[in-house]
Amino acid sequence: MTTATQKTLVAKTGNEAMSEAMRQINPDVVAAYPITPSTEIVQIFSQFAADGLVKTEFVPVESEHSAMSACIGASAAGARAMTATSSQGFALMWEMLYVAAGLRLPIVMSVVNRALSAPLNIHGDHSDTMGARDAGWIQIYSENSQEAYDNLIQAVRIAEDDRVKLPAMVMTDGFIISHCMEAIELLPDAEARKFIGEYRPERYLLDVKNPYTLGAVDLQDYYFEHRRQLAAAMERAALVITEVAADFKNNFGREYGFFESYKMSDAEIAIVAIGSACGTAKTVVDDLRTRGIKAGLLKIRVYRPFPWKEIVSAIKHLKAVAILDRADSANAFGPPLFSDITSALYLSGVRVPAVSYVYGLGGRDITPEHIEDVYEEISAVSKSGAAPAKLFNYVNLRE
Amino acid sequence: MTKPDNGQEIKPGWKTLPEGDVLEAGTAAEFKTGSWRLEKPVWDEEKCIQCMFCWINCPDAAIILKDGKVSGVNYDHCKGCGICAKECPPKASALKMEK
Numbered sequence: 001m002t003t004a005t006q007k008t009l010v011a012k013t014g015n016e017a018m019s020e021a022m023r024q025i026n027p028d029v030v031a032a033y034p035i036t037p038s039t040e041i042v043q044i045f046s047q048f049a050a051d052g053l054v055k056t057e058f059v060p061v062e063s064e065h066s067a068m069s070a071c072i073g074a075s076a077a078g079a080r081a082m083t084a085t086s087s088q089g090f091a092l093m094w095e096m097l098y099v100a101a102g103l104r105l106p107i108v109m110s111v112v113n114r115a116l117s118a119p120l121n122i123h124g125d126h127s128d129t130m131g132a133r134d135a136g137w138i139q140i141y142s143e144n145s146q147e148a149y150d151n152l153i154q155a156v157r158i159a160e161d162d163r164v165k166l167p168a169m170v171m172t173d174g175f176i177i178s179h180c181m182e183a184i185e186l187l188p189d190a191e192a193r194k195f196i197g198e199y200r201p202e203r204y205l206l207d208v209k210n211p212y213t214l215g216a217v218d219l220q221d222y223y224f225e226h227r228r229q230l231a232a233a234m235e236r237a238a239l240v241i242t243e244v245a246a247d248f249k250n251n252f253g254r255e256y257g258f259f260e261s262y263k264m265s266d267a268e269i270a271i272v273a274i275g276s277a278c279g280t281a282k283t284v285v286d287d288l289r290t291r292g293i294k295a296g297l298l299k300i301r302v303y304r305p306f307p308w309k310e311i312v313s314a315i316k317h318l319k320a321v322a323i324l325d326r327a328d329s330a331n332a333f334g335p336p337l338f339s340d341i342t343s344a345l346y347l348s349g350v351r352v353p354a355v356s357y358v359y360g361l362g363g364r365d366i367t368p369e370h371i372e373d374v375y376e377e378i379s380a381v382s383k384s385g386a387a388p389a390k391l392f393n394y395v396n397l398r399e
Numbered sequence: 400m401t402k403p404d405n406g407q408e409i410k411p412g413w414k415t416l417p418e419g420d421v422l423e424a425g426t427a428a429e430f431k432t433g434s435w436r437l438e439k440p441v442w443d444e445e446k447c448i449q450c451m452f453c454w455i456n457c458p459d460a461a462i463i464l465k466d467g468k469v470s471g472v473n474y475d476h477c478k479g480c481g482i483c484a485k486e487c488p489p490k491a492s493a494l495k496m497e498k
Contacts, residue, residue, distance in 0.1 A: 104419035
């Protein structure tokens with residue numbers, strides 16, 4: 001049991017960090033169903049609820065579809081609602097994800113990324129949440145436990161902002177982050193709660209003096225307008241994400257943006273990636289720099305809304321870029337991050353040779369040696385000036 | 400919705416429409432769904448013992464109450480599911496389905 005009273009450095013796994021953030025967020029309702037590797041988040045949180053450390057109504061539902069449904073009902077009623085899941089559980093929530101976004105309910109969810117069946121696999125990759133990249137949810141990915149904690153706290157403010165009113169999901173890599181213990185800094189309870197603030201919805205269904213209809217059938221004459229509003233909210237979310245990050249930095253010192261630029265300003269070649277592999281990539285960048293190779297790393301934190309202009313600005317000076325996806329689209333073209341970034345480059349009239357690398361599916365290791373190989377390959381591309389011989393590549397895959 | 404002289408409805412655009420599929424309350428009352436019905440429940444005032452089983456079990460709001468008492472069926476909204484007739488106690492048998 002943790003009752004942090006001052007800024008303290010503690011040993012926490014990713015899942016423990018997420019549950020500590022949830023304790024400080026103190027949601028009105030948490031509805032969840034266990035699934036590896038996210039189970040612990042809600043398991044630990046349910047103990048907080050049983051011990052009276054939070055005022056949360058904890059609802060142990062019979063499936064993830066019900067978990068998201070209960071969160072939608074609670075959020076529509078006026079509650080701050082949260083849940084957590086992974087992989088198949090996330091997939092089972094599918095239709096309800098779109099309902100949460102379409103009804104503009106600021107539900108916040110932790111997702112511990114895990115491969116999707118089949119074949120059955122419990123280990124980390126981004127296949128689950130990448131599938132929901134167009135569901136109308138804000139997506140924030142974390143490199144480590146500290147970021148998972150900080151991101152979850154910021155996500156509540158972003159989602160609940162009147163200009164946004166969108167659900168948000170915060171991700172960690174299954175097992176690599178969720179079950180790996182790291183030293184992280186927890187915020188004092190009072191300061192965290194002050195930062196997060198109270199949830200004061202503009203309208204809510206339990207306000208019996210102001211009744212309204214929510215979620216009625218919406219056919220040819222209105223559905224399109226409502227979907228356009230959803231798109232506009234996602235556009236506005238970008239500004240709010242920036243504001244919340246700035247306030248977080250002012251209060252607690254740690255800096256967050258749409259992405260982290262690691263040694264990018266003078267870089268000639270760089271990797272763009274998401275999640276825990278970025279920690280490994282940073283050590284490779286440091287090593288390459290000692291050998292005079294101008295390598296950099298762009299670590300994507302916010303994937304939805306997609307900060308396409310900012311990403312282009314950050315990579316346009318490169319001689320070659322490798323875009324790493326921990327998910328494959330199986331679309332006979334390219335994986336999600338690669339497709340998005342190359343589209344953004346094209347629309348900006350920027351021609352940087354870009355190479356796609358899919359890695360780590362089903363928890364397959366990605367080591368410094370693998371990442372160094374990627375840098376070597378794009379270094380060759382940068383020197384030749386010709387189009388890369390092979391656009392679509394797989395890291396650490398047996399031929 | 401405002402209606403100009405030509406009678407054509409002007410619908411709000413996405414910038415002015417309330418966000419998140421929100422409408423005023425009670426719109427279902429104006430949306431008449433009784434035409435979906437194949438069989439209709441017929442209520443017999445003489446036999447009714449006012450147990451309210453039909454009212455509480457109706458999945459719509461098609462049992463009409465007046466001064467706290469059952470006083471008929473709202474055929475604009477009754478879809479003829481027959482639950483009220485099924486729940487009506489045998490000793491009363493005040494609701495029967497008719498084609």
